[in-house]
Amino acid sequence: MGTVTRFDAVAEHEKTRGALAAVIPRLVGLLRDVPDPDAASGVPVWTVGDVGAHLAAVYLAYCSLVSGDEAVEWDSVLPPGDLPFVERITAMNATSIGLFGGDDRARPGDVVAERGEAFLRATEGLAPDTPVAVPWYGQETTLTLAVVTGLMLSESLVHGLDIARGAGLPWTIGPDEASLVLGQSMPTMMTLALDTARARGVSIAFDLVIKGGPRLAVVVDDGTMTVTRDAAPRAYDCRITAAPTAFLLVSFRRTPVWKAMARGRMRAGGRRPWLATRLGELIATP
Template identity: 35%
Template structure:
């Protein structure tokens, strides 16, 4: 057994444990939809609105995500694989940006058909791994989030769907279509993604001196509690204890806000996000306490 295999078999606690069979099904549907959008694109060098990437580069990014997640779930991705690319001390967004830039620079497609085929093949790898019904609580190396970082199988599976939904939206805009993320798929993954990734994204400077608690309710999905105190954050299942603010969120908006595709103000004005409780104004402050991935 390799060190990577041993690392991959460590068990972790999760605040919201996802339904892996349902996530596998959603991923199969959504990744196929994204591959079709790539195949239908006029050009791979078309800029993606709001991003510094082209259609081809977004495709390369998704391929890398699918392949890396599948490999680490199989115990085949070394924890030190990105040591020459990322550096200790960086924030999570800085680390992810460096890892993404490196991975995307290694891939180039000859045309839309080749790019779409590559995306479908990479998705098939992850679908195969998830089809073996791995334990969602098993931790795997995830060095693209920083040296020594790990994430559970359940978190990675949920992230694969969220990346597909958000970048599928990006690609739809690039080819002149309007396509919001599938809300049923978003409901499956948003609670896990938020509860597992927000602790890594806390902006310690902005959160310094802040003390507050939130109950995050993803409409149609699971809820969890987020407690922030003096630059530290932890998540926990809803336990009946009082919280300062309850935030009710549409699942698609939860992902779109998290990935900086939608503002909190827009979500509030359209009713997609609602805050209430003894300190409802904290709902408008919460997003500013976290970095954008």
């Protein structure tokens, strides 16, 4: 069933902080080099400028969670009621691109640079399991600092690609960066984003093996999902082996799964390899 390699949570969190610190100046430079903010981006219906405004809002929001100097009136921006996950995030995304206007919208790189530095400064030395309340994921949702840091890294990498594709500028997502996202934030976010209606009556155990990265046991059982890192050996229905960057982009719907497989970046095995495509179908995305 393969070898299970234990990971050091503290060391991996520090690596994720280092990766975030390295990607921020790259992202700031990308935002400042955009020739036409009105150009179409890699996100349907959003322009390059919209993605930049969204990133500025993301950095402001995450910084506000950990810094007493950043206050956000959440009641004015959160969607009303306790909406399902996808509806809630869709509403928040729509709100985010309108939070900044004028000079702030014209210079999202300045916001990202300032808030990114403030986030790293405010969280320096904190344990990776430090609880952080994240109201836009749910009124009572609390994540760990490790997950939040991984989410900031994923937002930076994936939306950086969206901007680069629209602006015709270079952008890379390295395998080490992608592996950190998949290990730090993916287990939590997969369970939050489970489409419980589609998962009802489904029973599948996936062995998700990221080359050079984390190994996750993803078990769907009648409308619930558990994602366990370094799980004890067990029988699986389907094994998915993937290069980290490929799996990250497939997960965020930036690359079709068939293309990743055709390029040899993902492959399915195990007793029932045909179930590999079901994993993506069971995870809802805004």
